[in-house]
Amino acid sequence: MxxxxxxxxxxxxxxxxxxxxxxxFLSEGARVAINGRSSTTVQEVCAELGSAAVPASGDLASAGGCDEVVQAALGGLGGLDILINNAGVFPIGSMEVTDEKIWDETFNANVKSVFFTSRSALAALREARGNIVNHSSIAGLIGLSNVSAYCASKGAVLQLTKAMAMELAPDIRVNCVCPTTVDNDMGWKGFNRADDPQAAHDAFVAASKLQRMPTNHDVVEAFAFLASSRASFMTGVALPVDGGKSAGV
Ligand SMILES: NC(=O)c1ccc[n+]([C@@H]2O[C@H](COP(=O)([O-])OP(=O)(O)OC[C@H]3O[C@@H](n4cnc5c(N)ncnc54)[C@H](OP(=O)(O)O)[C@@H]3O)[C@@H](O)[C@H]2O)c1
Structure with missing residues (x-):
């Protein structure tokens, strides 16, 4: 526990x-505030997860929205020890099709949300001497084609993590996780654009050092570690979960 x-x-x-x-977190004895944009979906998920899950629905694309979500979480939990800034969007397309609307939606959901959710949670996290783990990506570590806005946003999350770690020490540790393409709905979004998605997937796996894609479980392990007391001397870290992809060729 x-x-x-x-x-x-x-x-x-x-x-x-x-x-x-x-x-x-729930399986290890925590109480968890659940967020998503649909209050109905969040209520349904909380009902399935049990009484240790409390709703904190809301759109994090604005500073006001972030504050409302944090206030709902604080109301349901009575304080905050750990903030996981996971929400994000993954628009795919060339620079030509990436217009201002897509750019702003990407930065609002992926970067502004991290800053303003953290900002609203600072007092509670300071009181608890808690910690924050942000969701960056391999796209924050290396350049990738046809996801320029996403790469820029995840690079910003990585740099924001380091800046927050410097400013908030010693009260609050701040780290981030950088996974490569995960074997889930968002991860398959890229493969599904190919004429043969399974062949695109197989080529990705064949080119990867560990000969597979990471699962949600692989990524969860990194979040759990950084949020735990086992990582009590770690802050400002960007932890790749990428099967070695960012280490070299
Ligand atoms: N999957 C991958 O291959 C991969 C790799 C590296 C990093 N990541 C990162 O992992 C995180 C989670 O991705 P996932 O794979 O779990 O994708 P997902 O299934 O599409 O989940 C994305 C989550 O973000 C939420 N979200 C998006 N915009 C939001 C907003 N404005 N306000 C509140 N919530 C918002 C969504 O909420 P709704 O239910 O309301 O839509 C959803 O719960 C993202 O930050 C992503 O960039 C994913």
Whole structure:
């Protein structure tokens, strides 16, 4: 019960990796605030997860929205020990098709949300001497084609992580996780654009050093470690979960 009685907000946790992270904290004794944009979906997910899950639905694309979500989480949990900034969008397309609307939506969901959710949670996290784990990406570490806005946003999350770690020490540790393409809905979004998605997937796996894609579970492990007391001397870290992809060729 590594996270017994810890109070955790996981953004974007009504599905995908965020839901897997929420389940992990719950299984280790934490109480978790669940977030997603649909209040109905968040209520349904909380009902399925049990009484240790509390709703904190809302859109994180604006500073006001972030504050409302944090206030809902604080109301349901009575404080905050761990903030997981997981919510994000993954638009795919060349620079030519990436217009201002896509750029702004990407930066609002992926970067502004991290800054303003953290900002709203600072007092509670300071009181608890808590920590923050942000969701960056391999796209924050290396350049990738046809996802320029996403790469820029995840690079910003990585640099924001380091800046926050410097400013918030010694009260609050701040780290981030950088996965390569995960074997889930968002990860397959790129493969599904190919004429033969399975062949695109197989080529990706064949080119990877560890000969597979990471699962949600692989990513959850990195979040759980950085959020735990096992990482109590780690802050400002960008932890790749990329099977060696960013290490070299
Ligand atoms: N999957 C991958 O291959 C991969 C690799 C590296 C990093 N990541 C990162 O992992 C994180 C989770 O991705 P995933 O794979 O779990 O994808 P996903 O299934 O599409 O989940 C994305 C989550 O973000 C939430 N979200 C998006 N915009 C939001 C907003 N404005 N306000 C509140 N919530 C918002 C979604 O909420 P709704 O339910 O309301 O839509 C959803 O819960 C993202 O930050 C992503 O960039 C993913």
């Amino acid at each position: 590594e996270f017994k009685d810890k109070r955790v907000l996981v953004t974007g946790s009504a599905r995908g990796i965020g839901l897997a992270i929420a389940r992990r």
